[in-house]
Amino acid sequence: MAKKKTNETEKTTSTGRWLGGIAFTLVVALLGYVLAKVPGFDHVGPLACAIVLAVVYRQIWGYPEQLRTGIQFSAKRLLRLAIILYGLKLNMDVVFHQGLGLLAYDAGVIAFSIGLTVLLAKWMKADASLSLLLGVGTGVCGAAAIAAVSPILKTRDEDTAIGVGIIALVGTIFAVGYTILRPFLPLTPTSYGIWSGISLHEIAHVALAAAPGGQDALAIGLLAKLGRVLLLVPLSFILMAWMKKTGRAGAGTKIGFPWFLIGFIVMSFFGSYVMGNVIPVSDGFKDGIATLTTFILTMAMVGLGLNVNLRDLRTKALRPLIAMSITSVLLSVLAYVLV
Numbered sequence: 001m002a003k004k005k006t007n008e009t010e011k012t013t014s015t016g017r018w019l020g021g022i023a024f025t026l027v028v029a030l031l032g033y034v035l036a037k038v039p040g041f042d043h044v045g046p047l048a049c050a051i052v053l054a055v056v057y058r059q060i061w062g063y064p065e066q067l068r069t070g071i072q073f074s075a076k077r078l079l080r081l082a083i084i085l086y087g088l089k090l091n092m093d094v095v096f097h098q099g100l101g102l103l104a105y106d107a108g109v110i111a112f113s114i115g116l117t118v119l120l121a122k123w124m125k126a127d128a129s130l131s132l133l134l135g136v137g138t139g140v141c142g143a144a145a146i147a148a149v150s151p152i153l154k155t156r157d158e159d160t161a162i163g164v165g166i167i168a169l170v171g172t173i174f175a176v177g178y179t180i181l182r183p184f185l186p187l188t189p190t191s192y193g194i195w196s197g198i199s200l201h202e203i204a205h206v207a208l209a210a211a212p213g214g215q216d217a218l219a220i221g222l223l224a225k226l227g228r229v230l231l232l233v234p235l236s237f238i239l240m241a242w243m244k245k246t247g248r249a250g251a252g253t254k255i256g257f258p259w260f261l262i263g264f265i266v267m268s269f270f271g272s273y274v275m276g277n278v279i280p281v282s283d284g285f286k287d288g289i290a291t292l293t294t295f296i297l298t299m300a301m302v303g304l305g306l307n308v309n310l311r312d313l314r315t316k317a318l319r320p321l322i323a324m325s326i327t328s329v330l331l332s333v334l335a336y337v338l339v
Contacts, residue, residue, distance in 0.1 A: 014069070021070015025078075025302040028053050032298055045204060047143055048168035050298045051161055054305030063306055075157060075303025080260035082297035083148050087267030088275070088289055089203065090229050099223045105198050105338065106227040109331065110235060113139030117327045126319030129155050133163040134324035138331065141229045142167045142202030147297070148232060148261065152239050161304035162317050170325060171201030174332065178209035191339045193217035197224025199335035201328070230268075233261055 032050025035041050041049055064071065095103075117135030121128060133155060137146045143164040150160040178196055187195065196210040196217070203225055210221035275281055 017066055017068075018070040018073065021064070021067035021072070022074055022299075023070070024064060024067050025071055025074040025299040028057070028302040029295060029298040032302070033295075045168060045172070046294070047298050047301055048165055048172075051165045051168075051301050051305040051308075054302045055161075055165075055308045058306050058308060071303045071306060073303075074299045075307075076300075078296050078303075079147050079300035080151075080263075082293055082300055083144065083260050084263035084267055085289065085293040085296065086144050087264040088271035088286075088293070090226055090268040090271070092230075092268050092272040094223060094272075095226050095230055099227045102194070102198070102224045103227045103231070105194075105335075106224065106231055109198050109335070110139035110228065110231055112334070113327055113331055116330065117323050120323035120326055121320060124319045124323055126323055127159075127316050129153070130159045130163055130317065131320040131323055133159060134166060134320055135327065136235070137163060137167040138201055138324055138328055139228070140232050140235065141225070142171055142205070143297070143301070144202070144229075145232055147300070148264075149236055149239055152236055152243065154243070157304045157307040161301065161308050164301055164304070166317065166321055166324065167201055170321075170328060171205040172208075174328060175200055175205040175209040179212050182209075182212060185336075187339070189213045189217040190220050193219065193221035194224050195332075195335050195339045197221035198228070198339075199332045200225070203229070233265060236261055 029046070029050050031053055033046040035049040035053065036046040114132070114135035117131055117138060118128075120126075121131030121135075132153065133146050133150065136149050137143065139145075146160060146163045146167060178200070182192060185192065192213045193210050193216065196206050196213075197220065200206045200209055203222065206221045206225045207218065210218045213221075276286070
């Protein structure tokens with residue numbers, strides 16, 4: 001009887017710590033949203049703000065070991081859920097009917113970004129894993145792409161968190177720079193939108209940069225960006241094949257099938273052809289789902305951010321950051337010439 005009570009007590013304690021860990025990431029994510037309202041941080045966004053808070057917490061108070069199971073649940077499981085829900089942002093109908101011509105540009109952008117970042121990283125003797133993540137984030141769709149390929153590439157949680165933070169910061173700087181340059185560039189609204197859509201890092205960055213160009217610029221910019229998001233799926237399977245062929249997963253290590261990407265595709269079709277058509281929903285509901293998706297992803301980033309040790313950051317992240325920044329500049333110039 002005493003042993004049974006002990007087991008029940010341990011189970012209750014374990015569940016409490018699990019829930020406590022999830023609650024911890026939720027609270028820090030909320031604080032990230034609050035920080036994102038502060039002038040100066042408002043252009044960075046809640047995702048990067050939450051990571052900053054998590055990193056600062058780790059440096060001051062250390063990793064909350066008692067809450068590890070819940071924090072890891074947020075960092076792993078909630079991350080995959082966010083990627084699945086992210087599929088609702090991809091309007092397949094628009095991509096298939098209007099954006100197929102842009103897919104060639106998008107594919108070129110992805111190949112250029114990953115290839116050049118990896119080459120520069122090799123030349124600079126930068127951290128290969130982090131550099132590859134930054135190349136994927138630059139070429140595809142920022143934080144979401146980094147989060148999606150991290151399990152496939154078997155990267156450390158610390159590298160994922162650092163990569164997301166860097167891509168958010170650099171992408172925001174570029175987006176603001178585009179808005180400053182726009183009035184001085186001899187581009188039509190459509191051309192400006194395409195330039196933004198095929199060269200900027202995240203959907204939010206494209207929206208930030210393209211909106212001042214008008215509705216036409218914003219629409220074509222988001223369309224170009226959605227094509228890059230769509231290509232995340234085939235890229236992920238290419239990376240899986242590459243990991244297996246090169247043996248980078250380690251001897252005897254199996255690469256788990258990324259089922260969450262199947263969920264991503266399913267939700268893309270559901271959001272494009274069912275939700276709003278077969279099942280009537282309001283724009284407010286769609287906006288709510290988008291906000292929920294971002295918040296879940298933010299909670300996941302908190303879990304990843306707690307793994308970052310700033311003592312290793314200076315030596316590990318500087319060279320990948322430089323490689324990724326050079327790639328971003330050259331991508332912007334190349335994309336400008338092409339449009």
